[in-house]
Amino acid sequence: MRRGTEEQPTNRFDSQSYTRIEEWMLPDEEENTKTQLIATHPKSIVNPVSSPDVPSNWSMNPYQGCEHGCPYCYARNSHEYWGYSAGVDFETKILYKANAAELLRKKLNSPSWKGEPIMLSGNTDCYQPIERKLMITRELLKVALEYRQPIGVITKNALVLRDLDLLTEMAKHNLIHVAISITSLDAALQRNLEPRASAPYKRLNTIKTLSSAGIPTLAMLAPMIPGLNSHELLPLMKAVSEAGALKSRYITVRLNGHLRDLFETWLDAHYPDKKSKVMNSIKHTHSGRVNAFRYGIRMSGTGREAETLRQAYAVGNKKYFKNKKMPAMSSEHFVKLNERQFDLFR
Numbered sequence: 001m002r003r004g005t006e007e008q009p010t011n012r013f014d015s016q017s018y019t020r021i022e023e024w025m026l027p028d029e030e031e032n033t034k035t036q037l038i039a040t041h042p043k044s045i046v047n048p049v050s051s052p053d054v055p056s057n058w059s060m061n062p063y064q065g066c067e068h069g070c071p072y073c074y075a076r077n078s079h080e081y082w083g084y085s086a087g088v089d090f091e092t093k094i095l096y097k098a099n100a101a102e103l104l105r106k107k108l109n110s111p112s113w114k115g116e117p118i119m120l121s122g123n124t125d126c127y128q129p130i131e132r133k134l135m136i137t138r139e140l141l142k143v144a145l146e147y148r149q150p151i152g153v154i155t156k157n158a159l160v161l162r163d164l165d166l167l168t169e170m171a172k173h174n175l176i177h178v179a180i181s182i183t184s185l186d187a188a189l190q191r192n193l194e195p196r197a198s199a200p201y202k203r204l205n206t207i208k209t210l211s212s213a214g215i216p217t218l219a220m221l222a223p224m225i226p227g228l229n230s231h232e233l234l235p236l237m238k239a240v241s242e243a244g245a246l247k248s249r250y251i252t253v254r255l256n257g258h259l260r261d262l263f264e265t266w267l268d269a270h271y272p273d274k275k276s277k278v279m280n281s282i283k284h285t286h287s288g289r290v291n292a293f294r295y296g297i298r299m300s301g302t303g304r305e306a307e308t309l310r311q312a313y314a315v316g317n318k319k320y321f322k323n324k325k326m327p328a329m330s331s332e333h334f335v336k337l338n339e340r341q342f343d344l345f346r
C-alpha cells in the first residue's frame, strides 16, 4: 500500500450521502494517487490556540493535509472543512499557503503582536515531503529570524535538517525549540504506521544533529497505541535521550471522528491478528470509548493501560532525563522590522 489508508469516507459536511467511486480505485491507480498541490491565499496564518493542554498559545500551519499519511492522525478530520475526505484525500490533496511568509510578516508587524512563541505547525507536518520543493517553512523561519520571533517546530521528517543554518542562528538568540516526533524503533511498524515519514534511525540521527548544533530538541513519543507500540515507551525514551533530546513527552492515541474506521481498516490490512486487542486496549484507555475530548485527560487517558504508561514515563524521566532541561524560548529580542529600520537611521 502506497498510502497510509485505503479508505475514503464521505465528508460529513456533504449535504447528500453517496458512494464514492474514486479515480484512485480505477485501473490507472498509480497515476490517480499522485499528490495534488492546491495553492491557497488566506488572509492570516497565525491562529490562537484555545486548548489548555497544548503548550502554546499560537500556531501556524503552512499546509493542510499531510502526505506522511499516518492513519491515526487527528488532523484528518479537519480536511473535511476544505471539502475533502479524511481518508486518501488527506494524504493526496495538499493545500499550501502560497503567501505564508508575507502573512507572517504582516502579523509580526501588527501593533498588538509582542513576540509570543508560535508553534509550527499545530495541525499538519511543516516538513512533509513537498516542503523540499516549496520551501514555505524555510521562508517562515527566515522571517522569524529576521524579527527574532520564537518558534517551536514539530515534525516527523529529517528534512528539518535542511534548515540547520537558520535553526542554529535562531538557537543563539533562544528563538527555537524543535520537537521530533517518533513512535517506534521498529522500522517495519513505522513504515506501516507513517508510510512517508522518516525512518526511526533517521529521526534519531536528526535529534543527534540538531542537539550537537546547540538546538534545544525534544522528542514527542506520540501517539502511544496500547497493544501496538506502547511497550516501546521506555526504549524510545532511552534512545532519544542518548541521541541528545533534552525532554520527551508522550500522548496516548484517541480515535475521534473518522479515525476509528480508518484505523480499524488499517489494522485489518496490517495487523489483523492484533486488531481486537488493540481496539479494546484503546477503549480501556478512554473509559470504554476510543475517542476522547475532555481537556486534561484526553491526551493521557485513564484506567490501567494509561496508568502503566504514566508509570513507565515517570521511570524513564528519572532514568534518562534526570539532569536535562529545555531552556525557555525568549521573546525579549523580538523587534518589528519597521522599528529596526528606524533604528538604523537614528
Ligand code: SF4
Binding pocket: 066, 067, 068, 069, 070, 072, 073, 074, 075, 123, 124, 125, 156, 194, 197
Ligand atoms: S506526520 Fe503528523 S500531520 Fe502528518 S499525517 Fe502524521 S500525524 Fe498527521
